Amino acid sequence: MSDDLISDPASDPERGTSTEPLSRAIGERYLTYALSTIMHRALPDARDGLKPVHRRILYAMRELRLAPNGPFRKSAKITGDVMGNYHPHGDAAIYDAMARLAQDFAMRYPLVDGQGNFGNIDGDNPAAARYTEARLAATSEALMDGLTEDSVDFRPNYDGTLSEPIVLPAAFPNLLANGASGIAVGMATNIPPHNLHEVVDACLHLIKVPDARDDTLATLIKGPDFPTGGVLVESAESIAETYRTGRGAFRVRARWAQEDLGRGLWQIVVTEIPYQVQKSKLIERLAELIQTRKIPIFADVRDESAEDIRIVLEPKARTVDPEQLMGALFRASDLELRFNLNMNVLIDGRVPKVCSLKEVLRAFLDHRREVLVRRASYRLDKIASRLEVLEGYLIAYLNLDRVIEIIRTEDEPKAVMMAEFGLNDVQVEAILNMRLRALRKLEEIELRAERDALKAEREGLQAMLDSEDAQWARIADQLKEVRNLFGKSHAKGQRRTTIGEATELPVIDLDAMIDREPVTVILSKMGWIRSMKGHQPLEAELKFKDGDGPGQALHAETTDKLMIFASNGRFYTLPASTLPGGRGMGEPLRLMIDLPNEAEIIALFPWRAGMKYLVASKDANGFVVNSADILAQTRSGKQVLNGEALLCRPVMGDHVAVVAGTRRMLVFPLAELPEMSRGKGVRLMKLNPGGLFKDELLADAITLTLTDGLSWPMGGGKTRTEPDLSEWLGKRAAAGRMAPRGFPRNNRF
CATH class of the missing domain: 1.10.268.10 (Topoisomerase, domain 3)
Structure with missing residues (x-):
């Protein structure tokens, strides 16, 4: 494609066209777009900490004389002026940018004073621009102080009829005070807000000691100061390294306290949540943890927020340790969050660079x-x-x-x-x-x-x-x-995000918190699973959906981990405590684990430590796997057997009996089978000996004690035993001989 040519009709006076390599044409045009995105849209300027859209909004509001002590104007009027005079883009994008400048939960020091519904921490959007009003905040006046005194350069606006400032004078380091985020072409930026008092102290120190070290500046700026508060749980060494390199992460937790209800009862109240976490989605996630029983010691969540945040968390019992409960919730929800720092900014408005704290x-x-x-x-x-x-x-x-x-x-x-x-x-x-x-x-x-x-x-x-x-x-x-x-002398200038200890909350064994109770697990033919209290008769008649029927049933306990073995050779793990109750028809198993639609469920059993299992494929390959090697940590399961799986049986005995689809049976010592954690395995039985049986497959396999013989069920509840198996005894991978007289017609043990 690079050799293809395109035409420029303005270059050749004779033909009206000229040729240019397509690769160069595309490269030049994409580079122009990339530079425009980087410099004029996505990355903030290190000097005033603003992107062009924010700078134009503030300048247009100043031109409208919307002083902090003056009247408000409709946001639609402001948006229209910005779009018509300086920023020829969509009014929705301009209004969203202006609304964010007015949100006290998004901006540490809001630059716009809003009147009306400008959204909330729940994640609700602002009202339409025709309903809200705005004016400049006092912080914006500080950013534009001296603008008329030739303090910065101006440039023509997009149509050349007006002029706009290239950068604002910026009386304070707005980049660090309010932070910034943006995604450009091939690069991005993400800077958290900081406490202005601390940032100014660092500036004063840098004026006094121009060659100050980054570590010294990090002692003055103790870390981000989020408008939503929270607790910063990051070590001082990690914070200093993050500021020195301009890249890293800060771990922020919600602020919580234990509230005594009397008579030994208590509850946890969360009053501050991490930055940029929508409260409504956080509540949904906590409710999901209760519904799925992923944290058994967590009983209920209530949102009692009004002006301030108040999220009430109730434990399962009064004996629960609050630290353990919060430790589990921090790991499973956005009550703890990692805010990534990528201090990628424009130096002098031209060069993008990942800067250290000192460079900024x-x-x-x-x-x-x-x-x-x-x-x-x-x-x-x-x-x-x-x-x-x-x-x-x-x-x-x-x-x-x-x-x-x-x-x-x-x-x-x-x-x-x-x-x-x-x-x-x-x-x-x-x-x-x-x-x-x-x-x-x-x-x-x-x-x-x-x-x-x-x-x-x-x-x-x-x-x-x-x-x-x-x-x-x-x-x-x-x-x-x-x-x-x-600064700190102002009511809103006090640090909101406190610096906590970088200690890990205790890790709890959630299984130990589950009440141990007997249950009966029912799996239908169509893959719907449920759990009934107590050990019910496995043959009892139950209700199923139309077209569905009984599949597998087993006795277990709520503390058990259920193992599901599928025809794709994967083992899936499902805690028995998370199964839906037995009052309804249950829920599809495929919603709880990532089981492909074409895969069939072969085996369902409770996991036991120290057990060994025989796994085999339809191609008569198999091996022995230890129970420790089949536990899966994720919904996608754990691949163990390569090939189309046929069976999974517990190992109990010293020999293996296998039977093919043509009723040939072979018995060989268990010691001839290897113990593996994953793979195809070894040949159990020779299929299609002499080429007589086309497409022959393995029918079944089982482990047994040779001295006890082989038993199989007969009709009428009777069992038949073949005590002498010497006729079928042989080496692994042999062809075997015809099964004993009376062996089941379905070729299953």
């Missing part, structure tokens, strides 16, 4: 220094312009009578004043536009005071621009101001 802070501080220098230069220009006007005013006041005379008598007062007093055009225009009431004596005093103040400010700004130390000192002062506004 350094990028922010360098940006703040550039903003400071540009704002100072802008202010110096403004001061110079104002001083020029003030000098003209003062000259006019010193020659006030002459100035008034020139204005009253001269046809061209502007030229006369410029020639007589040495004023320039700007100064004369300012004097001519002066109001009459500004000619009072007090105004002259105020002008002189203003001139002196501006000169002092100019000297201070110039001294700061001439000294790098002074610049960093000013940046430190600005960061301290932000810390005072949004």
Whole structure:
């Protein structure tokens, strides 16, 4: 395909086409798309921590004058302005992005102040844009402080009619404070939110010690600070390594407490859940654990949440250990979660890079220094312009009578004043536009005071621009101001995610928590399984679905693990305590294990330690497998026998008897069969000897004690025994001889 050519009609004036290799054309166009996705959609800028859509939303709201202390505007109006002026994409995507900026459970420091239904921690979506209203939050003002003072570069919008900022001045490290996530082309980013007070402290330390180590910064930023709280259970060494490399994970648990109900009864109350976990789905998962009985010591869950989260967990009995119960729930649900860190950001808005904590802070501080220098230069220009006007005013006041005379008598007062007093055009225009009431004596005093103040400010700004130390000192002062506004002194600035001990909760043996009771397991012909209390008669008549009937039945206990052997040669494990009750028709076994539709159930039995089983295929291959090698840990089971399986029988005796479909029987020593954990096995019996029996298969196999002979059931409940098996005794893989007289016609032992 790389040699195929495509045409460009604008390149060849004669033919209107030109040729280009298809591979190059596709490569260039895909690269353009990839770069656009990386730089203008998915990855945040390390300087202000925003993606273009968020930056455009905040800037458009500023243009609408939606100040934190001002009125709200409809979200539909905001979304329309953003889409029409700066972000020509779908309004739904813009509104979703704006709604997230207003969610206090998604953003540690919300950038938008929302009014109305902006969604909740249950996972419900925000109301439509026509119903909600919004304005900027105080944190957004801090991000855009100095935007009109030439602090950052602007670029034309998509249609060239307006301009938009390339990056915001960002008075605080928003990238770490609010975090970010996104999926680009070939790369992704995922950054958790942090406590702003701690992040500013790290910035101040980096200003003081520019070559500070990542480990030192990690002691100041103790870990993520999620808006939903929780407990961070990660070792300090692991956190430091994650921040040093820019990649890793943080383990977060729900916050819980034991609530005493009196008389020895208690319950667990969860008040905070991990970040980005939807409460409704968490409740569903906990209810599923109860329904499937995967945690027998867990009895009930209730959602009593109102404004705050309150999830009540009830134990099965008062003797249950709360630590053990929570340990099991942490492993089986999203009450514990691993938040992955991938600090992949845009450096200077151009280069994607996985950065360490120090590199991210350094990028922010360098940006703040550039903003400071540009704002100072802008202010110096403004001061110079104002001083020029003030000098003209003062000259006019010193020659006030002459100035008034020139204005009253001269046809061209502007030229006369410029020639007589040495004023320039700007100064004369300012004097001519002066109001009459500004000619009072007090105004002259105020002008002189203003001139002196501006000169002092100019000297201070110039001294700061001439000294790098002074610049960093000013940046430190600005960061301290932000810390005072949004840090620990503020009600919402306190750390919400506490640092817990990185200790494992006790692992419990769930089987030991199950009440040991006798049950009767019923498996129908169509694969529906149920469990009846007590050991019922196995031959008792039961109700089945239409077209279904009895299949297998066995006595077991609730603590047993049931083993299912299927024709695909796989063993499946199913706890007896998880089976549905016997009041109904049960449930399909295929819903509990990943059993293919074409596979048939061959054997069902309770697992016993130390037991050995004979497994064989229809091709007359088989071996002995230990019970320890057949336990499956997942729904997909464990492959043991390769080939189409025929049977699984417990090993009880010293010899093996096999019978083929043509009624030939062979008895050989059990010692000739190998013990394996998986494989095809060895030949049990020779099939189709001499080519006389086409497509012959193995019919059955069993283990026996040679001295006891071979017994098989007869009609009428009678049993027949063949005590002398010397006629059929031989080596493994022999052809065998015709079965004894009276052997069952179905060729089954």
